[in-house]
Amino acid sequence: MKASVLFEQGAPLRVEELDLEGPREGEVLVRMAASGVCHSCLHAADGSWKGVPVPIVLGDEGAGTVESVGAGVRELQAGDHVILSWAPTCGRCHYCVIGRPNLCEKRLPGRGLLPDGTTRMALGGKPVYHYGHVATYASRTVVHESSAIRIDPAMPLDRAALVGCSVMTGVGAVLNTARVPAGASMAVFGTGGVGLNVVQGGAMVAAHPIIAVDVKPARLEHALALGATHAVDASKEDPAAAIRRITGRGADFTFVAVGNAPAVGQAADALAPGGTCVVIGVPPTGQTFPLDLRPLVTGERAIVGSSYGSARTREDLPRLVTLYQAGKLKIDELITKRYGLEEANEAFRALAAGELGRGLIVF
Numbered sequence: 001m002k003a004s005v006l007f008e009q010g011a012p013l014r015v016e017e018l019d020l021e022g023p024r025e026g027e028v029l030v031r032m033a034a035s036g037v038c039h040s041c042l043h044a045a046d047g048s049w050k051g052v053p054v055p056i057v058l059g060d061e062g063a064g065t066v067e068s069v070g071a072g073v074r075e076l077q078a079g080d081h082v083i084l085s086w087a088p089t090c091g092r093c094h095y096c097v098i099g100r101p102n103l104c105e106k107r108l109p110g111r112g113l114l115p116d117g118t119t120r121m122a123l124g125g126k127p128v129y130h131y132g133h134v135a136t137y138a139s140r141t142v143v144h145e146s147s148a149i150r151i152d153p154a155m156p157l158d159r160a161a162l163v164g165c166s167v168m169t170g171v172g173a174v175l176n177t178a179r180v181p182a183g184a185s186m187a188v189f190g191t192g193g194v195g196l197n198v199v200q201g202g203a204m205v206a207a208h209p210i211i212a213v214d215v216k217p218a219r220l221e222h223a224l225a226l227g228a229t230h231a232v233d234a235s236k237e238d239p240a241a242a243i244r245r246i247t248g249r250g251a252d253f254t255f256v257a258v259g260n261a262p263a264v265g266q267a268a269d270a271l272a273p274g275g276t277c278v279v280i281g282v283p284p285t286g287q288t289f290p291l292d293l294r295p296l297v298t299g300e301r302a303i304v305g306s307s308y309g310s311a312r313t314r315e316d317l318p319r320l321v322t323l324y325q326a327g328k329l330k331i332d333e334l335i336t337k338r339y340g341l342e343e344a345n346e347a348f349r350a351l352a353a354g355e356l357g358r359g360l361i362v363f
């Protein structure tokens with residue numbers, strides 16, 4: 001199996017031929033069709049997120065075809081088209097049972113292991129870790145069966161790949177976490193791969209206005225094309241003041257789709273009384289920010305986190321596919337550029353430079 005491997009944080013990825021063990025009980029082997037290039041993987045590669053185990057195969061967003069299944073797998077078979085989910089679920093813990101499976105207690109986030117606590121990949125007899133339980137920068141990968149969500153085979157797999165992380169995270173923050181009602185005002189800080197999906201989530205529920213905030217004019221243009229009604233260039237004006245000017249009283253919902261603590265301060269500052277700030281981007285390890293607490297109390301404002309768009313993957317990933325097929329969810333328009341596996345470093349460079357809506361590695 002061929003994969004793009006991170007041997008050391010801060011160093012470039014290298015394509016290697018790895019040994020891949022077959023699926024064990026409750027696991028499936030997937031032949032990858034495409035993988036999105038996600039900011040979380042860039043943070044893992046450039047070292048801004050600490051403690052990533054190496055060597056590791058990155059990639060937490062992808063889709064492919066099931067090639068074989070391990071013992072006990074009853075709901076998937078060879079040939080099934082699947083979207084990979086970086087949040088495997090046990091179906092039995094407290095959070096799975098109360099309908100918040102994205103918080104499953106059996107996950108081992110950040111440790112680079114499958115849910116049974118081991119790896120299936122090796123190089124020269126030494127273990128290679130799985131990023132996000134799925135390791136999608138690989139021609140083939142082994143995942144827990146709950147990380148492989150079957151979809152309609154008519155759905156193009158390269159488009160399906162993006163549903164697995166950025167679309168779910170962005171649209172889900174609007175539909176599942178915030179439950180934005182029609183006519184509510186909202187602002188989106190950061191209109192990269194996830195933020196663009198927050199914008200189109202807002203358009204799907206008929207939020208208005210939908211204000212895009214970014215420092216790159218090209219990204220603001222992209223947001224306007226996906227349903228934003230206003231664009232604010234935060235390098236030219238104070239975004240909170242601009243949002244108050246456009247909405248009158250502040251925004252009912254603000255979303256922070258960049259991993260940047262000062263942006264959370266601005267997004268909280270831009271809230272109307274009774275408003276909710278939804279934090280999606282994961283800041284660098286240890287980053288904090290002082291917050292003026294008084295407006296939170298007196299105006300009953302809230303700040304909440306949203307992880308993976310509060311995904312209930314078995315329900316939500318096929319639902320998003322259906323919405324794409326019905327023409328109500330845009331994915332083609334998100335994809336800026338396609339790369340081969342050996343071009344992952346160039347994809348990271350373009351992502352860091354703000355040149356990409358979404359980059360896609362195709363196999």
Ligand SMILES: [Zn+2]
Binds near residue numbers: 040041060061165166
């Ligand atoms: Zn991701």
Ligand SMILES: [Zn+2]
Binds near residue numbers: 092
């Ligand atoms: Zn669970």
